[in-house]
Amino acid sequence: MEKKVRRPPRGTRKRDVPLTEAGIYAAALRLIDEDGVEALTMRKLATELDANPMSLYHHVPNKDAVLRGVTRMVGAQFRTVTLEDAPWQERIRLLATDFRSLAHRHPKLLAYSFSHQPDFIQPDDPFWTALTAIVAAAGVPQSEVSEIAALMVAVVIGVLTAELNGALHQWSTLKPHGPEADEDGAADADPGSTGAAPEGPDQDHMFRLVLDTLITGLETRLTAGRARWDAGH
Amino acid sequence: MEKKVRRPPRGTRKRDVPLTEAGIYAAALRLIDEDGVEALTMRKLATELDANPMSLYHHVPNKDAVLRGVTRMVGAQFRTVTLEDAPWQERIRLLATDFRSLAHRHPKLLAYSFSHQPDFIQPDDPFWTALTAIVAAAGVPQSEVSEIAALMVAVVIGVLTAELNGALHQWSTLKPHGPEADEDGAADADPGSTGAAPEGPDQDHMFRLVLDTLITGLETRLTAGRARWDAGH
DNA sequence: GTCGCTTCCGTACGGCGTACGAAACTGATA
DNA sequence: TATCAGTTTCGTACGCCGTACGGAAGCGAC
Numbered sequence: 300m301e302k303k304v305r306r307p308p309r310g311t312r313k314r315d316v317p318l319t320e321a322g323i324y325a326a327a328l329r330l331i332d333e334d335g336v337e338a339l340t341m342r343k344l345a346t347e348l349d350a351n352p353m354s355l356y357h358h359v360p361n362k363d364a365v366l367r368g369v370t371r372m373v374g375a376q377f378r379t380v381t382l383e384d385a386p387w388q389e390r391i392r393l394l395a396t397d398f399r400s401l402a403h404r405h406p407k408l409l410a411y412s413f414s415h416q417p418d419f420i421q422p423d424d425p426f427w428t429a430l431t432a433i434v435a436a437a438g439v440p441q442s443e444v445s446e447i448a449a450l451m452v453a454v455v456i457g458v459l460t461a462e463l464n465g466a467l468h469q470w471s472t473l474k475p476h477g478p479e480a481d482e483d484g485a486a487d488a489d490p491g492s493t494g495a496a497p498e499g500p501d502q503d504h505m506f507r508l509v510l511d512t513l514i515t516g517l518e519t520r521l522t523a524g525r526a527r528w529d530a531g532h
Numbered sequence: 533m534e535k536k537v538r539r540p541p542r543g544t545r546k547r548d549v550p551l552t553e554a555g556i557y558a559a560a561l562r563l564i565d566e567d568g569v570e571a572l573t574m575r576k577l578a579t580e581l582d583a584n585p586m587s588l589y590h591h592v593p594n595k596d597a598v599l600r601g602v603t604r605m606v607g608a609q610f611r612t613v614t615l616e617d618a619p620w621q622e623r624i625r626l627l628a629t630d631f632r633s634l635a636h637r638h639p640k641l642l643a644y645s646f647s648h649q650p651d652f653i654q655p656d657d658p659f660w661t662a663l664t665a666i667v668a669a670a671g672v673p674q675s676e677v678s679e680i681a682a683l684m685v686a687v688v689i690g691v692l693t694a695e696l697n698g699a700l701h702q703w704s705t706l707k708p709h710g711p712e713a714d715e716d717g718a719a720d721a722d723p724g725s726t727g728a729a730p731e732g733p734d735q736d737h738m739f740r741l742v743l744d745t746l747i748t749g750l751e752t753r754l755t756a757g758r759a760r761w762d763a764g765h
Numbered sequence: 766g767t768c769g770c771t772t773c774c775g776t777a778c779g780g781c782g783t784a785c786g787a788a789a790c791t792g793a794t795a
Numbered sequence: 796t797a798t799c800a801g802t803t804t805c806g807t808a809c810g811c812c813g814t815a816c817g818g819a820a821g822c823g824a825c
Contacts, residue, residue, distance in 0.1 A: 410647070413647070413693075414643070414646070414647035414693060414697065415697075417694075417697050417698050417699035417702050418699075418702065420699075420703060420706075422706045422707055427706065445703070445704045445705065445706055445707070446704040446738060446741075448703070448704075448706075449694075449699075449700055449703035449704035449706070449738075450691065450700075450704075450738055450741060450742050452694075452703055453690050453691045453693075453694035453695075453699070453700055453703075453742075454687050454690050454691060454742060455690070456690050456693075456694065457686050457687050457688070457689050457690010457691060457693065457694075458683065458686045458687060458690060460646075460647060460686070460689075460690065460693070461650075461682070461685075461686035461689070461690075462686075464647065464648075464650050465650050466650035466651075466653075466682075466686070467682055467683075467686055469650055469651065470653060470678070470681065470682035470685055470686075471678045471679040471681075471682035471683075472678065473653075473655045473660065473678055473681075473682070474655055474678070505679060505682075505683055508679075508683060509683050509686075509687060511749070511753075512746060512749035512750055512753060513745060513746070513749060514749070515748070515749040515752045515753060516744075516745035516746060516747070516748040516749030516750075516752070517745060517749075519748045519749070519752055520744075520745060520748060
């Protein structure tokens with residue numbers, strides 16, 4: 300007759316929805332965005348979901364799977380506009396910028412993923428398909444598209460990682476040499492002010508700089524010497 | 533035969549040299565090279581040194597300091613030949629290659645350092661002084677040497693990280709685009725042994741490719757438009 | 766001797782991931 | 796409606812971890 304509820308019924312609990320895999324990932328992402336990956340524990344995650352730590356294990360095999368799931372979830376959120384008829388240089392710039400803005404949306408998570416989850420890029424992710432399409436459109440031989448795309452990802456991720464963890468800023472404000480010993484004339488018109496600008500380096504600018512340099516290098520290589528590609532090494 | 537026991541052990545003791553900071557770092561490096569950074573614990577480290585875990589804390593403030601110390605120690609080992617009169621392209625190639633071989637000597641440690649210790653490059657490390665000197669010699673204006681050097685480090689580290697954790701191999705064997713053709717045969721690579729790989733992507737080659745592309749881009753930018761540098765783009 | 770200082774170590778606390786089994790809930794069936 | 800099987804939730808517990816704390820062993824100076 301009476302529905303006997305020993306446990307406080309709905310209403311008393313904060314959570315009125317049952318645990319789900321997606322819900323766990325979402326909560327984990329919330330905590331990670333807030334405090335970083337290393338501060339995420341299964342107990343805190345359970346608390347956030349108003350559940351017992353062990354309850355999570357019916358939806359997720361272990362903590363590592365949580366991280367992988369969150370990463371995959373965020374990676375799947377990636378969207379970019381594909382300008383079909385723009386020059387490949389423009390398209391790749393846009394793609395990289397979109398990717399960078401995703402990284403800025405969840406910096407703590409992506410800084411982790413970049414170094415700990417080599418498979419956070421999946422072959423059918425929109426990012427990868429777009430990138431390979433652009434690289435192919437640039438004129439890279441079909442057989443090397445993957446390699447070139449892989450290298451571009453590695454480079455971009457390298458710069459992003461350095462940007463996210465502060466290394467880029469730190470290095471670029473390092474003094475070039477230390478003592479004098481300036482040999483081999485570098486065109487040097489700058490008076491001796493050690494330019495300790497409080498502003499520091501502009502990360503947007505630096506990102507674009509790498510991108511442009513990379514693109515320029517690729518252009519040169521593609522137009523100047525097709526034989527160089529085919530010769531390989 | 534009387535044994536020279538200057539230190540009659542309370543309890544049984546195997547270690548006859550006292551603990552030192554350097555000794556702790558050396559042992560930690562041994563364990564890291566073997567099992568990876570994440571497997572290093574203060575207890576295992578103490579066992580390796582035949583000491584009580586708490587004894588380490590008289591020479592080192594905490595575990596994080598151990599990691600930082602080991603990283604610094606390895607970083608200080610970096611050596612490169614400086615070809616004073618070679619063209620900067622050649623010099624930078626050599627520097628990057630030397631750096632890469634250091635990374636291959638302690639892959640587990642450096643994969644960690646790259647992402648967790650933004651300050652593992654110090655202003656007076658031979659690596660940094662050599663790099664900034666070369667960049668300056670290439671003709672980059674004094675005021676931007678640091679930025680360019682920082683970017684090059686970020687790029688190289690990005691590629692090395694991807695190489696060390698297997699991502700580079702994985703990505704470059706990814707199918708370029710469509711889900712139409714189903715091909716299997718993903719063979720996992722063992723990081724570190726880049727010797728005689730019979731299969732597709734040659735990591736040495738890919739590293740050189742990035743380097744060359746970067747250098748080419750830099751060349752073009754330097755020779756074609758000096759105004760571009762000065763205008764700050 | 767007996768101090769004071771450095772080095773070493775035993776014990777212990779709080780937190781972690783998660784194995785295990787019991788309890789509670791759910792929907793299908795009788 | 797009562798029963799029951801399967802799923803979801805939870806309590807307890809184990810073996811790790813980093814490290815705080817305080818006591819003990821060695822050693823040079825007096």
